[in-house]
Amino acid sequence: MKLPDSWTAPDQARFEQLCALGTAGADDDAKLVSLTDEMLALAALHGAAAQMTIECGSMGISPWNRQRKGLAGADVHELTGKVEHVGFSWARVAPHGAQAMQEDPVTRATQAFTERLLNEDPLLPDAPKSAPVAGSMGCSHVNQMLRLLKHSHHTLDAFDSRLNIAVA
Numbered sequence: 001m002k003l004p005d006s007w008t009a010p011d012q013a014r015f016e017q018l019c020a021l022g023t024a025g026a027d028d029d030a031k032l033v034s035l036t037d038e039m040l041a042l043a044a045l046h047g048a049a050a051q052m053t054i055e056c057g058s059m060g061i062s063p064w065n066r067q068r069k070g071l072a073g074a075d076v077h078e079l080t081g082k083v084e085h086v087g088f089s090w091a092r093v094a095p096h097g098a099q100a101m102q103e104d105p106v107t108r109a110t111q112a113f114t115e116r117l118l119n120e121d122p123l124l125p126d127a128p129k130s131a132p133v134a135g136s137m138g139c140s141h142v143n144q145m146l147r148l149l150k151h152s153h154h155t156l157d158a159f160d161s162r163l164n165i166a167v168a
Contacts, residue, residue: 007046015042036099036137056146060114060132062101073123076144100134110135
């Protein structure tokens with residue numbers, strides 16, 4: 001991962017270490033959230049983070065998400081069922097918002113990873129037709145759930161499937 005030259009060497013090393021921990025660590029949601037929060041704090045410190053709203057179809061899945069495992073369609077459907085029975089609360093999903101990494105326009109790693117995941121799992125929606133602008137580091141299951149709902153309700157023009165995220 002190429003970071004801007006303006007980053008200090010210790011901050012670059014820590015950011016890369018956090019990426020490595022996130023891809024190799026245990027399947028621990030609290031740990032992953034903590035890692036991405038620290039990554040976002042470092043990015044914000046160097047002016048490389050922004051808060052924005054992105055349409056779910058423009059969001060890919062970062063290859064650094066969940067130890068490069070991505071997500072499983074069965075889990076997305078399970079989440080959708082829980083939302084149907086229990087309801088949905090952004091405050092419970094992501095108290096600090098979803099996190100994402102901006103797509104690298106040279107490597108297109110997020111696009112390749114997203115296409116592979118979505119094309120291999122018949123329970124997930126088809127890969128977006130356009131290249132993703134970012135890859136989710138948190139709330140990937142929620143994003144794919146929104147894409148499933150939007151796809152199944154394609155006649156509902158008012159369906160709002162946007163995620164409010166912090167992008168590093």
